[in-house]
Amino acid sequence: MAPLKHVERENPIIDASFRDFCASHGIQTVEDFLLHDLYELAAFAERQRNADRLKEGITFMLSLIELQCRPWLNGMELLEDLHRNKHTLSTGDKGIDSLLQGGFREGQVTELVGPSSSGKTQFCMQAAASVAEKYSARVLYLDTGNSFSARRIAQFICSSSDAALRQKVLSRISCQMVYDVYTMFDMLHGLEVTLRSQAQMNVNEDRLQLLVVDSISSLITPILGGSGSQGRALMVAVGYMLKKLAHEHNIAILVTNHTVGAGEGGRTKPALGETWKSIPHVRLMLTRDHRNNNCTISILKHTSMPAGHTVTTMTREDNTHCL
Ligand SMILES: Nc1ncnc2c1ncn2[C@@H]1O[C@H](COP(=O)(O)OP(=O)(O)OP(=O)(O)O)[C@@H](O)[C@H]1O
Missing domain, CATH: 1.10.150 (DNA polymerase; domain 1)
Structure with a gap:
């Protein structure tokens, strides 16, 4: 109590x-x-x-x-909420936007799964630049592995040749280091309090529209060891908090997860197991062909599309592929 x-x-x-x-x-x-x-x-x-x-x-x-004690919502109310509030945000890549029918959906948690060096962090930074630039929105980037690079983000900004605009876009992206799941809880709780009081005061300018967690698996994997259920309970609690934040404040949330072992048929599979599987609304698998730098993104799970759709895209070296 x-x-x-x-x-x-x-x-x-x-x-x-x-x-x-x-x-x-x-x-x-x-x-x-x-x-x-x-x-x-x-x-x-x-x-x-x-x-x-x-x-x-x-x-x-x-x-x-x-x-x-929120009341139950019927299908009509959920559909209205979807049309009224849950817009899509461009990921910064035309092919991926088209695969996702517009991009990330506000109010939902999107998970990007991929092996080490497949380009998950690059994708996150590109998405952060895209949302901060195209929607004049605030982006919060939770970095668990010291991989955030403001210089790299600047390369993803389409208007990066205009120094003043570039500064404006960069200033909308805040990065915070989070090294353990307990700090993550504090962070998310503090964020919820701030967003709730902003909503009460009707503060709408420079709204937080994208929250990135790169990577969620490196926070959770250390607490999953052993046979106890405490680690799993903490994992579900973090997932629930993310979903609640996304839904109540119309934020698109992007989390990354690594892959493990050789699953059935010699293939790798997302880390964090079956319990985590139900948390993200959308799951994407990223693979990379290191010979030609082509990245392939395929849908593992989506709320309105069948799994299996795929798009292949090039790794971006600079901002020459702006939409
Ligand atoms: N500035 C850059 N310009 C172009 N390509 C880059 C740049 N920085 C990194 N890369 C490419 O991205 C690859 C690494 O991608 P990234 O760090 O996004 O992988 P990841 O999936 O997040 O890996 P991990 O799970 O190990 O953190 C590198 O191998 C490199 O080829």
């Missing part, structure tokens, strides 16, 4: 005096709120010296509980 003190991080109105007031009515946790008569509590608050602050705190707690 979450103690009320944890909620103070989300809204300072849940301060010590609010918590003391709640404690005097036997309310110590968020769940305790559900068991109490809140009209009675509000009536008690009315008689206090700091009535306005207390009532504001109660209203906030109610909205928080409501947020956790």
